[in-house]
Amino acid sequence: MSLIRNAIRSSFSLRTSDPVISRNSLPFLQESRKCLSTTVAEQPPSSPSPPLPGSFPVDGIKKPASEGKLYGKFSGFSKHTLRSDVMNILEGCNVTSDDLKFSYMRGGNLNPAGVYVQFPSRSSYDSAMRAIAKKGRLYRLERATQSQWDPIVPYEGKVVALHGLPPNAIIEDIDRFLSGCLYHPGSIQFLTIQGLGSPKRVALVRASHLRWDQGLARFANDWAKQRKSDCKMTHSGGPHGENIFWYQRSVNWTPKRVVATWVDESLHYDRTTNSCGAGKMCGHYTQIIWRATTAVGCARVKCDNELGFLVVCEYSPGGNYDGESPYDLPK
Numbered sequence: 001m002s003l004i005r006n007a008i009r010s011s012f013s014l015r016t017s018d019p020v021i022s023r024n025s026l027p028f029l030q031e032s033r034k035c036l037s038t039t040v041a042e043q044p045p046s047s048p049s050p051p052l053p054g055s056f057p058v059d060g061i062k063k064p065a066s067e068g069k070l071y072g073k074f075s076g077f078s079k080h081t082l083r084s085d086v087m088n089i090l091e092g093c094n095v096t097s098d099d100l101k102f103s104y105m106r107g108g109n110l111n112p113a114g115v116y117v118q119f120p121s122r123s124s125y126d127s128a129m130r131a132i133a134k135k136g137r138l139y140r141l142e143r144a145t146q147s148q149w150d151p152i153v154p155y156e157g158k159v160v161a162l163h164g165l166p167p168n169a170i171i172e173d174i175d176r177f178l179s180g181c182l183y184h185p186g187s188i189q190f191l192t193i194q195g196l197g198s199p200k201r202v203a204l205v206r207a208s209h210l211r212w213d214q215g216l217a218r219f220a221n222d223w224a225k226q227r228k229s230d231c232k233m234t235h236s237g238g239p240h241g242e243n244i245f246w247y248q249r250s251v252n253w254t255p256k257r258v259v260a261t262w263v264d265e266s267l268h269y270d271r272t273t274n275s276c277g278a279g280k281m282c283g284h285y286t287q288i289i290w291r292a293t294t295a296v297g298c299a300r301v302k303c304d305n306e307l308g309f310l311v312v313c314e315y316s317p318g319g320n321y322d323g324e325s326p327y328d329l330p331k
Contacts, residue, residue: 070125071149074115074132076139086115089139093131094124101152116149117141162203165190174203179266183207183289216240216297216314224301224312231303231310241293241318243284245311255298258311262288274325286326290319 074086083097099118119125132139160183162174171188187206192199223236233244243262247253261284268280276282287293298313319326 068121069146070119070122071144071146072117072119072125072128072141073144073148074117074139074141077112077115079112081112081115086117089135090117090128090131093127094120095128101149103152116144116152118149160205160207162205163200165201165203167201169201169203174205175271178205181263210296211294213295213297213314213316216295216316217299218297220297220312220314221299221301224299224310227303227310228301229304231307233310236312238314239316239318241287241290241315241320243287243313243315246308247311248308249302249306253309253311255300255311259288271325271327283320287315287319290315290326292317293319 077085083100083102086100087095087097095117099120101116101118102112103114103116104112117128119128128141132141162177169190174188183205187204189204191202191204193202219236219238219240223238226236227234231246233246235242235244245253245258245261247258263285265276265280265282265285268277269275269282269285270277293315295316296313298311300309300311302309
């Protein structure tokens with residue numbers, strides 16, 4: 001018996017001290033060691049290619065996942081679910097509203113079929129799985145691929161659906177109906193919804209995509225201050241598009257009212273000739289709707305000597321180029 005015990009003890013000692021045996025028997029320790037090393041002592045033995053980020057390796061051994069992006073399809077919600085509803089469920093999972101894309105049913109149906117989520121890491125995806133599990137069987141999250149994520153066009157709550165269109169409605173009809181509204185004139189799309197009775201036509205229109213830019217606001221404020229002494233509506237000559245408005249101190253002009261005045265110039269703009277009506281002004285309006293413009297920043301100053309107030313808005317990229325239409329795609 002003592003001989004057998006000595007043999008077992010000797011075999012155990014060999015297995016724990018022999019580095020070659022331990023590396024071959026535990027390949028995941030070998031890979032972790034290789035990743036942490038800052039020097040290369042010898043050429044590592046050949047091994048299968050590592051799994052893709054977030055995937056499960058072979059042989060039932062779960063290796064540490066890479067911190068690459070993962071994609072999931074979230075389902076189990078109603079047709080009235082908002083982006084904020086999904087964000088509340090995924091709270092603490094390190095995702096933002098930009099990481100959500102709603103997909104819609106085929107055939108022109110405007111009801112969402114699912115929400116695709118882009119996760120920054122495997123740990124973020126696992127956190128979402130745990131959060132959804134706490135909700136019971138109401139919701140479901142399954143793996144998706146980047147090839148499913150990329151083609152989806154994110155409407156981001158900026159698309160309006162116009163119902164009740166006549167069968168022969170054309171894009172020009174929608175343009176006339178939306179005259180004076182802030183929208184992308186080149187974004188109008190027609191869909192046919194298959195429902196009970198005869199098919200119905202719907203027009204999808206993308207609303208203005210302007211975002212506030214603090215740098216443009218500072219530029220506008222600096223120029224407005226330079227005109228504080230005389231309150232003259234003189235353009236700065238800067239690198240941006242620029243709208244200027246002046247009003248007397250006795251009149252209460254809100255920012256919304258100022259912009260509405262510029263938008264009202266749409267009544268004087270002729271889209272077919274890309275020009276303003278005779279003796280009319282429409283350049284403020286065309287700058288606001290200029291398709292290439294993505295950012296705006298404004299400022300207001302009180303001028304000296306009771307001269308009134310001056311409002312300056314900067315737009316980037318600027319518009320109103322000779323010979324170009326505000327509806328043209330960026331070149």
